[in-house]
Each structure stands twice: as structure tokens, then as C-alpha cells.
Amino acid sequence: MKLYEQFPISLTNSLSGKKEVFQPINPGHVGMYVCGPTVYSDVHLGNVRTFLTFDIISRYFRHLGYKVRYVRNITDVGHLENDADEGEDKIAKKARLEQLEPMEVVKNYTEGFHEVLRQFNMLPPSIEPTATAHIVEQIEITKRLIEKGLAYEVNGSVYFDVPKYNEAHDYGILSGRKIEDLMESGRKLDSQDEKRNKVDFALWKKASPAHIMRWPSPWGDGFPGWHIECTVMSTKYLGETFDIHGGGMDLKFPHHECEIAQAVGANGKDPVHYWLHSNMLTVNGQKMSKSLGNSFLPRELFAGTHSLLDKGYSPMTVRFFMLQSHYSSTLDFSNEAMQSAEKGFKKLAQALAYIKKVEVPKASVASELTTEMNRMAADCYTSMSDDFNSAKVSAVLFEMSARL
RNA sequence: GGUUCCGUGGCCGAGUGGCUAGGCUGAGCUCUGCAAAAGCUCCUACAGCGGUUCGAAUCCGCUCGGAACCUCCA
Structure with a gap:
């Protein structure tokens, strides 16, 4: 008898808000994805807490006899300073300030991140994919979303059409938000905004001439949006539906909500059985x-x-x-x-x-x-x-x- | 304003209907020539007000207080 049969795991699923008994998709196996850091600065103690939480969780699954595939990404592109349409890529900004190549910034802080986790006696994940190594896949899924009518192109950028998606699906399923509320509150859509709706988010952004990190795409030179990387990397290594997706509480909305929308939109099925969020x-x-x-x-x-x-x-x-x-x-x-x-x-x-x-x-x-x-x-x-x-x-x- | 969540003894922090959480601090004791270390004992709480129940920290309602998210964030 395996230990996991003797001591079955129950966990709080953010999706339901309830404690549920863990049931793996493939008996004896666990597929787990955790949002890693954006490597534009040093990780601080708060970040450490999240990674420690999932270090413990992955260790415990293994200890009970599960075979675990633990995927944790490194975000080395994307993430703008302000919001969807303005601001500068954080890594590019850091590179400019420190007069370094973006890849130097990425390498520095990736190594620093690894060093910190080693100091805290954390085990490395099974796979640690990077966003820049999956540009092709990100372009592919963006194309698929356009084909399905869930995304649209404007001036070389591509946005996810949230209200359209919401017609057939539930956009606030994870965070409990209602799309009407989201449309009302917060920042207004200003005239130069390219998005059709304020709740829409970018899948692909056009690179301005000064932008260093850029890749060719069907829509011109640009770079991927901030949610699409996780959708691509999680489903690539764990399948279109996998067991556990983890991350910090502060990623629940909008990041994880958008991940669900992208995956459901592109693949037609819910990507994750159990969402786990560690607190601050x-x-x-x-x-x-x-x-x-x-x-x-x-x-x-x-x-x-x-x-x-x-x-x-x-x-x-x-x-x-x-x-x-x-x-x-x-x-x-x-x-x-x-x-x-x-x-x-x-x-x-x-x-x-x-x-x-x-x-x-x-x-x-x-x-x-x-x-x-x-x-x-x-x-x-x-x-x-x-x-x-x-x-x-x-x-x-x-x-x-x-x-x- | 909306969404989610929390309020436990001096401090930190488990506990989701009935039984001592635990750690740290403090007090006392044992051991010891003194001290240190170690061990033992004690300090028995659940924001407030109602309700459900034989019984509530635990469920429901209201009030007060706090946090996160709604902009990048683990």
C-alpha cells in the first residue's frame, strides 16, 4: 500500500474555495505548475515564501510515493511597468538603467534566484522553462485564438476579447469577479487605447522602434503578453489539463484568471483541476x-x-x-x-x-x-x-x- | 465602490460542533557549590451583539476592526 493511499491528501482548491480530496488525473502521478519569478531584480523574502510553500508541497507528494513533474517557469520577457498599453518592459528598463543587454539582466537575476533557493534548501523543479524559449508556441496559440474569434489584432498588437469569451464561458470563475463590475470600475479606456474593451488583455504587443526585446510575428515585430507564457509552458509540459497550478495569492487576478481564459479559449477545456494560492x-x-x-x-x-x-x-x-x-x-x-x-x-x-x-x-x-x-x-x-x-x-x- | 479573506491568551500561530494545539516570553520548581544548559509545572484565550443547537472559537446574521486583489507584484 502506497503512503498516499494511507494518507490521502486534501487541499484547498481556489477554484471552489473548498477543501477537496486530491485525485490525480493519472494514478500515481502529479503534474504541477508554479508561476516563477520575473527576473528583473532580486527575489525578496516574500517571494521566497511562495516558492518554499511549493517546495514543501512537491516534496510531500513525492514522499507519499507520487511521481511528480514539477514545472516552474522563469519569466524573462513581457511584464510591462504599468498596464496593457503603456510603459516599458521591466527587463528592458533594467537593462537600460544598468547598461546591460537584456540577456545579461536575465542571467544575473536567474542565477541569483537559484542561489537563494539553494540557500533555503529547496529542490529544483523538474523542468524550468523560460518564456523567451517559447515564443513560437506563444505565437501559435495567439493565432489559434484569433481564428476562434476570441482575439483581434490592432496595429500590430493582439488582444484577447474578454466579453466575447464571456459569452460562452465564465471569465471570473477563479477570482469571483463579475465582468460587469470590471467594466465599470478602475481605469477608463482612453481614446488612444487600442483595446476594444477595458478588460481585454494583450497576447502580443507591437515593439516600438526603441524596444530591444523583439521577435518577428505574423503581426510584425513584437513581444508576447504577460499571461500567455504560462498557458503555453504549462500545457506544453503537463498537457492541456493537469493536476495542480500554484502561485502567490496576488497572481490570482488577473494573471491566473487570464490563463484560464486563454487555455479554455484555445483548447476548449479547463486547464487545471486544483488551483493553489499561497498567502502573503x-x-x-x-x-x-x-x-x-x-x-x-x-x-x-x-x-x-x-x-x-x-x-x-x-x-x-x-x-x-x-x-x-x-x-x-x-x-x-x-x-x-x-x-x-x-x-x-x-x-x-x-x-x-x-x-x-x-x-x-x-x-x-x-x-x-x-x-x-x-x-x-x-x-x-x-x-x-x-x-x-x-x-x-x-x-x-x-x-x-x-x-x- | 466591487471581489476574496481574516480577527484566537503578553507575542507568534494551529484548530472548522463536544476532548490540553504548539512555539516564544513571564512566574515557580527540580538538578547544580554558584552559574549555564536541560527538564517539569503554572498563566486556559477565541473582536462585539444576536441566532441555530443538548452543546459553537468552530454554523448563520448584523456591527466594529484589519488585509489582499480590482495597475506590475510571489
Whole structure:
């Protein structure tokens, strides 16, 4: 009997908002896609939390005996500064500011990203595709969407027609948004806007003469939009329908909503069975983000050099700190919380070192203790299988260490 | 304004109808020549007001407070 049969996993599906029992499409196999970083700057601690969440989840699936294909992309193009129609490509901007080739920017920050994940003891994904390596596929799917009448070209750019899509499908299915509300609120469609509807989004953007990152397409030189890469890469490596799609809460809308629309529009079927969203890391109750200026980098945390920090903490302490909360809750960062985690982690590490040293004569151990340990071990599995409740597991681990 | 979600003891943070979460801090104790380390014990909460129920932190309603998303964001 496989472990996953003994401890079936249930997980909170953002699509339904409910906890569901995990049922893989192919028995014994799990296909999982997670939105990776856009490599135009250093990853900060908030980013780390998301990748750590899915590191744990993929490890746990494997541990239970599933064969996992874990795909996590690197976004090395796209993502404009402001919105659909204005602004500069983030990577191109960084390249201009630092007087580098875009590919140099991409390489720098990709390596930095990998280095950080290594420091936090995360395993690499099975496949790590990049957006620029899949331009052809992105053009193909864009063409298909035009053929199906769900996208239109204007001046060398191609947009997804959301209201058209919404006629036969439900655009707000993931985020609970209603298209009428979206049409009313927010930014107005100004006269120079190319989009037919304000809710439409770009699949392909025309490159201005100054734009460095550009590829030829049926619509002229340009670059892909920001949602299409994930649709292309996930379905290419995991199939038109796959098990799990993960990412940060802040990607739920519009990014993941658009992914669904593109995939359903192009392939005619729902791409993902289970959507998983990890919650934000906060500082003083506010989301850690670059634009708010309250983010800090892993190396600042290790060294304790950031002004918000009393002292430095090791990567494993940080990892433990994050695992003490549930991935779906916001986690507030503070010096007190880190100190608490440091002490707790040390305790568990000592207990583990002790176990490794002590020789346990199998049969002669007090059976009462053995029974109890087995019960607690099973508790760990039950908790992890219950929506990956690592916080609960840590409590059991402390209980175990107290019995040694 | 709309969507989603949250409000647990000094702090952090699990818990989704009945049973002690856990960690950190603090207090006391044990051990010890003193100290350190370690162990044990104690501090028993669920924003407020109603409702459902034999029974609610847990379900429903309202009020208050907070967050994320609606622009790039993990």
C-alpha cells in the first residue's frame, strides 16, 4: 500500500474555495505548475515564501510515493511597468538603467534566484522553462485564438476579447469577479487605447522602434503578453489539463484568471483541476513588496543588515519560521517571531541530533513509548495530508522531542 | 465602490460542533557549590451583539476592526 493511499491528501482548491480530496488525473502521478519569478531584480523574502510553500508541497507528494513533474517557469520577457498599453518592459528598463543587454539582466537575476533557493534548501523543479524559449508556441496559440474569434489584432498588437469569451464561458470563475463590475470600475479606456474593451488583455504587443526585446510575428515585430507564457509552458509540459497550478495569492487576478481564459479559449477545456494560492508575507501587517519599500533580501536577513532587523538569522531558521504557519494564511514577519523560531528550531535540531546518536535496540524499547511515537508519526502524516498543515506538524514534532 | 479573506491568551500561530494545539516570553520548581544548559509545572484565550443547537472559537446574521486583489507584484 502506497503512503498516499494511507494518507490521502486534501487541499484547498481556489477554484471552489473548498477543501477537496486530491485525485490525480493519472494514478500515481502529479503534474504541477508554479508561476516563477520575473527576473528583473532580486527575489525578496516574500517571494521566497511562495516558492518554499511549493517546495514543501512537491516534496510531500513525492514522499507519499507520487511521481511528480514539477514545472516552474522563469519569466524573462513581457511584464510591462504599468498596464496593457503603456510603459516599458521591466527587463528592458533594467537593462537600460544598468547598461546591460537584456540577456545579461536575465542571467544575473536567474542565477541569483537559484542561489537563494539553494540557500533555503529547496529542490529544483523538474523542468524550468523560460518564456523567451517559447515564443513560437506563444505565437501559435495567439493565432489559434484569433481564428476562434476570441482575439483581434490592432496595429500590430493582439488582444484577447474578454466579453466575447464571456459569452460562452465564465471569465471570473477563479477570482469571483463579475465582468460587469470590471467594466465599470478602475481605469477608463482612453481614446488612444487600442483595446476594444477595458478588460481585454494583450497576447502580443507591437515593439516600438526603441524596444530591444523583439521577435518577428505574423503581426510584425513584437513581444508576447504577460499571461500567455504560462498557458503555453504549462500545457506544453503537463498537457492541456493537469493536476495542480500554484502561485502567490496576488497572481490570482488577473494573471491566473487570464490563463484560464486563454487555455479554455484555445483548447476548449479547463486547464487545471486544483488551483493553489499561497498567502502573503507581511511586515507590520502589510504585504511585503518592492513597491511598498518594506521588502528585504535573503542576504540582508542572513547578515542582519536591514534596518528592520535586530540581527541575522540562518536560512533554516527562516524556513522553519515560515513552516510554522499555514501557507494559506498571511504570515507576519517580526524580530520577535524570528527569535522565537530560532530557539524552537534549535530545540528540534538538538532532538534530531540526539536520535541519530542513540542506538535504539529495536525489540527492547519500552513498548508504550514506541506506540506513542508511532501515533505521533502518523499524526504528522495526517496533518500534512490535511492541506499541507506544516504548522500542526511542527507542534507534533515538539511533542515528540519532549518525549526523548 | 466591487471581489476574496481574516480577527484566537503578553507575542507568534494551529484548530472548522463536544476532548490540553504548539512555539516564544513571564512566574515557580527540580538538578547544580554558584552559574549555564536541560527538564517539569503554572498563566486556559477565541473582536462585539444576536441566532441555530443538548452543546459553537468552530454554523448563520448584523456591527466594529484589519488585509489582499480590482495597475506590475510571489
